[in-house]
Amino acid sequence: MRKVAVIGAGMTKFVRRALETPKELSWHAAKMALDSCELTMDDIEATCFGTAPDAFDGVHMNGEYASDGAAGWGKPYMRSYVGGGTGVFNPIQGWYHVASGMFDVVMIVAEEKMSSFYPHAQAAFVTIFDHTTERALKPNLLWIFALEMNRYMTTYGIKKEDIARVSVQHKRNAAGHPCALLGEPNITVEDVLNSETLAWPVQRFDVSPVSDGAVAIILAAEHVAKRLTSKPVWIEGVGWYLDSAYWTNRDLVYPRYVEYAAKMAYDMAGIKEPRKEIHIAEPYDPFDYKALHHLEGLQLADRGKAVELYINGTAARDGNMPVCPSGGLLGVGNPIAAAGLMKIAELFWQLRGEAGERQVPGQPKRGVAQAWGDLMQVGTVVVMGR
Amino acid sequence: MTLLERDPQAPAAWRGNLPVTSRYTYGIAGEKFFRALKDEGKIMGAECPTCGITYVPARAFCERGLSELTEWTDVGLVGELHTFTLVFVDYDGRPLYEPELVGFVSFGDGGIVHKLEADPDTLEIGMKMEAVLKPKTKRTGSILDIQHFKPVK
Amino acid sequence: MTSRIKNFPGTSLSEKDFADGKALFVHDELKADYAWDTGVGIGAYLASLKRGQILGARCDHCRKIVVPPRTVCEWCFKPMSEYVPVQDTGTVNTFSLCYVTWDVQRITEPEIPAVIMLDGASELSESSVIMGGIMHKLGEVDPKKVHIGMRVQAVWKPESEREGAITDILYFKPI
Numbered sequence: 001m002r003k004v005a006v007i008g009a010g011m012t013k014f015v016r017r018a019l020e021t022p023k024e025l026s027w028h029a030a031k032m033a034l035d036s037c038e039l040t041m042d043d044i045e046a047t048c049f050g051t052a053p054d055a056f057d058g059v060h061m062n063g064e065y066a067s068d069g070a071a072g073w074g075k076p077y078m079r080s081y082v083g084g085g086t087g088v089f090n091p092i093q094g095w096y097h098v099a100s101g102m103f104d105v106v107m108i109v110a111e112e113k114m115s116s117f118y119p120h121a122q123a124a125f126v127t128i129f130d131h132t133t134e135r136a137l138k139p140n141l142l143w144i145f146a147l148e149m150n151r152y153m154t155t156y157g158i159k160k161e162d163i164a165r166v167s168v169q170h171k172r173n174a175a176g177h178p179c180a181l182l183g184e185p186n187i188t189v190e191d192v193l194n195s196e197t198l199a200w201p202v203q204r205f206d207v208s209p210v211s212d213g214a215v216a217i218i219l220a221a222e223h224v225a226k227r228l229t230s231k232p233v234w235i236e237g238v239g240w241y242l243d244s245a246y247w248t249n250r251d252l253v254y255p256r257y258v259e260y261a262a263k264m265a266y267d268m269a270g271i272k273e274p275r276k277e278i279h280i281a282e283p284y285d286p287f288d289y290k291a292l293h294h295l296e297g298l299q300l301a302d303r304g305k306a307v308e309l310y311i312n313g314t315a316a317r318d319g320n321m322p323v324c325p326s327g328g329l330l331g332v333g334n335p336i337a338a339a340g341l342m343k344i345a346e347l348f349w350q351l352r353g354e355a356g357e358r359q360v361p362g363q364p365k366r367g368v369a370q371a372w373g374d375l376m377q378v379g380t381v382v383v384m385g386r
Numbered sequence: 387m388t389l390l391e392r393d394p395q396a397p398a399a400w401r402g403n404l405p406v407t408s409r410y411t412y413g414i415a416g417e418k419f420f421r422a423l424k425d426e427g428k429i430m431g432a433e434c435p436t437c438g439i440t441y442v443p444a445r446a447f448c449e450r451g452l453s454e455l456t457e458w459t460d461v462g463l464v465g466e467l468h469t470f471t472l473v474f475v476d477y478d479g480r481p482l483y484e485p486e487l488v489g490f491v492s493f494g495d496g497g498i499v500h501k502l503e504a505d506p507d508t509l510e511i512g513m514k515m516e517a518v519l520k521p522k523t524k525r526t527g528s529i530l531d532i533q534h535f536k537p538v539k
Numbered sequence: 540m541t542s543r544i545k546n547f548p549g550t551s552l553s554e555k556d557f558a559d560g561k562a563l564f565v566h567d568e569l570k571a572d573y574a575w576d577t578g579v580g581i582g583a584y585l586a587s588l589k590r591g592q593i594l595g596a597r598c599d600h601c602r603k604i605v606v607p608p609r610t611v612c613e614w615c616f617k618p619m620s621e622y623v624p625v626q627d628t629g630t631v632n633t634f635s636l637c638y639v640t641w642d643v644q645r646i647t648e649p650e651i652p653a654v655i656m657l658d659g660a661s662e663l664s665e666s667s668v669i670m671g672g673i674m675h676k677l678g679e680v681d682p683k684k685v686h687i688g689m690r691v692q693a694v695w696k697p698e699s700e701r702e703g704a705i706t707d708i709l710y711f712k713p714i
Contacts, residue, residue: 013549021413058408068449118409146635396582406569
């Protein structure tokens with residue numbers, strides 16, 4: 001397998017309702033990614049596109065629809081889709097395009113325009129439940145998260161006010177992100193605990209916002225990357241894994257799908273002790289407890305202990321292992337597929353020392369990004385290093 | 387190896403739908419294109435100086451090089467009939483009482499699919515077709531601000 | 540690079556922009572009506588619900604009983620061995636008190652969705668991460684008193700009103 005580097009990245013602001021169409025959001029991100037490494041469309045040999053269920057953008061076959069803005073014209077072009085895991089699967093798809101030797105330079109674009117679903121995108125999620133055996137109960141998407149969060153916090157005896165620290169830290173981190181929708185430099189745990197209860201134990205500020213946005217990165221084979229940049233960021237490991245589609249047939253307390261995906265990625269990257277060898281973590285955080293859940297799946301904390309990383313400062317931007325220095329989905333926003341790829345872009349900028357206000361100190365060498373999706377059953381993991 | 391069998395009392399099907407309702411914004415290019423159609427009665431194209439392609443309807447960017455398209459031009463209301471069809475069924479497959487004429491009218495390097503108002507026997511590929519707009523007061527900023535295309539007399 | 544770029548693209552609109560005509564838009568809906576075939580496993584499940592029984596399926600290879608029944612065991616990929624009725628009693632594995640409906644309407648009396656591990660189906664244990672649980676709602680209970688581990692039983696619709704649906708069980712109530 002050939003070595004693969006990220007050499008460029010671009011993104012739009014994440015906003016609640018964008019004027020731009022999905023094509024135009026994709027175009028903005030793709031164009032910025034090209035400009036960031038001074039390439040043109042002629043240099044792109046293939047394109048990988050990611051977007052979550054068609055219901056959000058409201059375009060059947062959204063991959064084909066958005067292809068012109070997503071740099072798909074005249075290229076081998078393909079959309080990949082693993083629900084919320086898409087944004088981190090996308091670069092994996094791009095990785096095997098390049099690692100295999102098929103292509104030297106590949107564009108990766110992820111886009112979501114959730115505001116098209118009107119009046120509220122949450123209602124689209126009723127369709128992810130089994131149409132015959134579950135939808136008749138009229139489930140809200142929040143059910144599944146609230147059920148998992150309750151199982152997780154009750155099993156380990158974790159307090160809500162400690163879980164709220166995750167939301168606080170991510171939203172504060174996001175205050176330094178120029179694309180963030182919910183950067184809140186002064187938010188407190190009390191604010192989270194006082195926010196509206198949606199589906200106990202889930203409150204409004206435990207949840208990431210519905211958003212519109214797009215992100216793009218460019219991958220290159222080693223010989224090309226070294227020619228184009230003095231600061232390539234290597235994709236050192238990739239992993240993806242699926243658990244049972246019957247979500248009520250497994251214990252919601254622990255994300256095994258993340259564990260197996262992480263182990264696959266760590267093996268490939270030669271990582272034996274992730275807690276020492278990973279300097280920055282970008283776990284998927286659509287809900288605050290979810291970041292904790294995923295940190296445990298990523299083997300960066302013992303089961304039920306991830307919250308201690310927030311309590312003792314390890315997860316802070318200047319801690320020993322900063323978590324979501326970007327601001328995460330809770331702070332930057334959650335345009336589903338784009339949100340996952342945002343984490344990859346963040347690692348790219350952090351590892352190059354280009355994250356500006358958000359820069360993690362100490363010249364970090366290695367990071368991990370993870371996303372999760374489908375019916376709570378898929379884990380996608382990418383390890384990046386310089 | 388035996389397989390589980392179907393329960394003879396099982397209902398054959400479970401009925402339902404996908405309740406997807408959308409509000410689509412027109413976007414950067416759509417705002418300009420449809421406001422020009424609504425307010426000025428113009429069909430706008432956008433030219434890419436690098437590729438020499440004129441996109442109609444106008445777009446925000448060139449799909450070939452991803453450069454921003456800033457040179458917008460009025461391409462007029464008369465295009466060329468690229469192809470047409472006479473439709474005898476509706477989208478559920480039911481017969482139409484009156485068959486419907488639909489055509490693709492090319493402008494620049496693009497064009498518009500729309501209804502045609504003509505005697506089908508007189509239509510020829512390549513003939514000039516003109517957009518018939520709704521009166522200005524009735525236009526809302528929609529592709530239906532064009533009522534139909536008709537042959538240029 | 541984020542440190543170098545001052546203006547990121549993306550134009551934020553408010554609801555007022557739509558109301559004021561500053562943003563053009565069009566409403567539409569996906570017309571997608573379906574008759575989903577129930578198939579073998581789910582067909583049997585619905586037929587048994589109509590009879591007032593919850594049906595699972597057993598895999599002799601994995602020694603698991605899961606609900607709803609299915610024809611293939613996804614863990615060993617062998618055909619499921621047999622339909623097995625399970626009890627209509629069980630244990631609350633987890634629950635929520637939900638104040639919004641599926642289409643985001645606020646409600647004052649919470650719905651109580653729960654995952655219920657059914658008696659007679661596989662249970663979680665040291666050696667098993669697979670359980671026979673289903674999603675349903677709890678009723679006839681003070682929301683404040685619901686807890687994980689609570690024992691519950693299905694409350695069925697009268698037989699004459701059952702139609703072969705998961706809603707033939709109205710909810711589960713504490714035993």
